[in-house]
Amino acid sequence: MATTVTPVTNRKPGYRDLLRTPGAWTFLLPGFLARQPFAMLTLGIVLLVEDTTGSFGTAGAVSAVTGVSMALFAPRSGRLADRFGQRAVLVPGVLLHAAAVGVLAALALSRAPLWALLLAAVPAGASVPQVGPMVRARWAHLLRGGPGSPDGSGPPGGPGGARLLSTAAAFESVTDELTFVIGPVLATALCTGVHPAAGLAAEAALTVVGGLLFAAQRRTAPPAHRRARGADGAPHASALSVPGVRVLIVAFLGIGAVFGGMQVSMAAFTDSIGQPGLNGVLYGIFAAGNMLAGLVFGALTWRSAPQRRLLAAYALLTLTTAPLWAVDVVPLLAVLGLLTGMGIAPSLITGFTLVERLVPAGVRTEAFTWMAGAVALGQAVAASAAGQLTDGFGASAGFTVPLAATALALVTVAALRGWLKPDGGQEGDGQTDGGKAGDGRPGDRRPGDGEGPRTG
Structure with a gap:
């Protein structure tokens, strides 16, 4: 019986191959824009609250509540995105986050008591759009066999898209770190050079614009899974x-x-x-x-x-x-x-x-x-x-x-x-x-x- 042998290259696909994945740039650019708020939020809160209260302790407490709230609620947001699709979670999420940040900024500017600031910090952190994980999920979807991949083995234009997964993980790690270099600098410049609340205002605006642009890229989004199942058929x-x-x-x-x-x-x-x-x-x-x-x-x-x-x-x-x-x-x-x-x-x-x-x-x-x-x-x-x-x-x-x-x-x-x-x-x-x-x-x-x- 004749056997067909497919030649395989030993070269590992690199960043150039990754960025040539069809559809990648349509979500990478708005995704990068929508990620900036994640790096601006806590520092923007610290700078605004310290300016209005004169206390780094108070500012740190409000910022910490925001971070903890985000950490606790983020997995729920991710689970909803898996079940109902990224767009269904992002569109209302970015609007809610912008409103929550606006309320927090208004309370800080009105010199509200600490308990009010802490209370407002909870929804501000809980509603942070989880764009980074959503971008990673899109990479996994495309490289595992997304749109345009007739055999399901990887992205169009080259076999073995799964070999690019570690490269995609590295690319996203670098992108995250670049975000945390740009975001804090931008927030500091706005808060110190324009207005103490300008950092949070920019954070809210970038959330809405970047988040909606990202959500609009439906073709690269992974499909919704109402009931995810394991190898034994049992639901996860x-x-x-x-x-x-x-x-x-x-x-x-x-x-x-x-x-x-x-x-x-x-x-x-x-x-x-x-x-x-x-x-x-x-x-x-x-x-x-x-x-x-x-x-x-x-x-x-x-x-x-x-x-x-x-x-x-x-x-x-x-x-x-x-x-x-x-x-x-x-x-x-x-x-x-x-x-x-x-x-x-x-x-x-x-x-x-x-x-x-x-x-x-x-x-x-x-x-x-x-x-x-x-x-x-x-x-x-x-x-x-x-x-x-x-x-x-x-x-x-x-x-x-x-x-x-x-x-x-x-x-x-x-x-x-x-x-x-x-x-x-x-x-x-x-x-x-x-x-x-x-x-x-x-x-x-x-x-x-x-x-x-x-x-x-």
């Missing part, structure tokens, strides 16, 4: 029914703690040495390390299985945070900040890659929002804890928060790493793609996964 009540998702939530809480702890601790350190202006420089170096590592990580292909990569990346992140508390000079802090930033991207990228493999398509957006919510919650809790330690024990004490959080998360990931196996069976060597968990489809051969690491 939630992405949390997948054990690996719960492990990754703990891992992402630790990553969020690095962001929150570094923000507060760097600000306290530069203030303690009488050079507060260096805070922006130091945090910029930290963010640059994250973006650089994300770009490089996405251009490599790996022989090891993703759960092993996550464990190694997290161990590196924990190692880089360990000496931060003992630093007393700016140049050394800059170097360690750069290395810490470089440890974040591989952990985030591998974590999101695992999420896509572990969960069925019907709960994919919800799973991504659990990850985003975990980062936000870890950031809020760590910022508060670092602030308390700084007040009580000195400027460097806050740096122990990222170390403690990542160490605890590393122990969890190491102990429960078996739950991160996409096939639920034996740990692979990275040569197969486990397929979409719960869709009953066997893994596809991924030639690029057995060829690295090397540049694409």
